Amino acid sequence: MPFLTSRDQHSSELPVTDLTVDTTERVTLNIGGKRFVTSKFSLLNIPTTKLGKLSKSDPSYDPKNDEYFFDRNPKIVQCILDLHRTGDLHLPGNVCSTGVKAELEFWNVPEDYIAECCWKTYSLQNQDLKIAAIIDQQMGQNESQETNPSKPSIREKLWLTMEQPSHSFNAKVGTVISLEYFVRA
Ligand SMILES: [Zn+2]
Numbered sequence: 001m002p003f004l005t006s007r008d009q010h011s012s013e014l015p016v017t018d019l020t021v022d023t024t025e026r027v028t029l030n031i032g033g034k035r036f037v038t039s040k041f042s043l044l045n046i047p048t049t050k051l052g053k054l055s056k057s058d059p060s061y062d063p064k065n066d067e068y069f070f071d072r073n074p075k076i077v078q079c080i081l082d083l084h085r086t087g088d089l090h091l092p093g094n095v096c097s098t099g100v101k102a103e104l105e106f107w108n109v110p111e112d113y114i115a116e117c118c119w120k121t122y123s124l125q126n127q128d129l130k131i132a133a134i135i136d137q138q139m140g141q142n143e144s145q146e147t148n149p150s151k152p153s154i155r156e157k158l159w160l161t162m163e164q165p166s167h168s169f170n171a172k173v174g175t176v177i178s179l180e181y182f183v184r185a
Pocket residue numbers: 089090091115116117118119
């Protein structure tokens with residue numbers, strides 16, 4: 001049975017079960033030189049992902065070695081394989097959210113499969129990146145206009161926000177809001 005969670009709005013994409021598929025079949029994946037062995041049964045637990053849809057007609061299939069080769073990050077693939085086995089996606093602690101996001105997109109794994117325990121770190125990292133991108137953009141637009149020495153510069157605000165522990169997430173949001181105001185004014 002495919003894993004269908006309450007947050008899974010992808011169930012409508014599930015294909016009609018193909019009775020000709022041998023679910024006991026072993027599947028070997030060569031991910032950037034590291035081999036993983038799983039079963040077709042596990043992969044079909046989530047048939048909407050790239051791994052769930054794998055077939056021998058896929059360009060990644062190497063008939064000589066009877067394996068699928070992908071030049072991707074094996075750490076993330078390990079986690080994605082566990083998702084197919086257990087229904088929970090836990091992320092490795094040593095890969096940044098940008099790397100994780102790119103891999104999840106490649107494997108066609110929606111972010112909402114990420115388990116609660118890993119979601120907080122992942123989403124906070126993404127939020128920080130978005131805020132940093134906005135600040136970078138504003139700095140580029142306004143750096144030339146910073147002429148008043150008594151007013152903290154955008155660079156100083158950024159420094160306070162990122163470096164001082166007392167400047168919490170709320171402070172970061174405040175900085176972004178003030179930057180938006182600064183631009184619109
Ligand atoms: Zn976790």
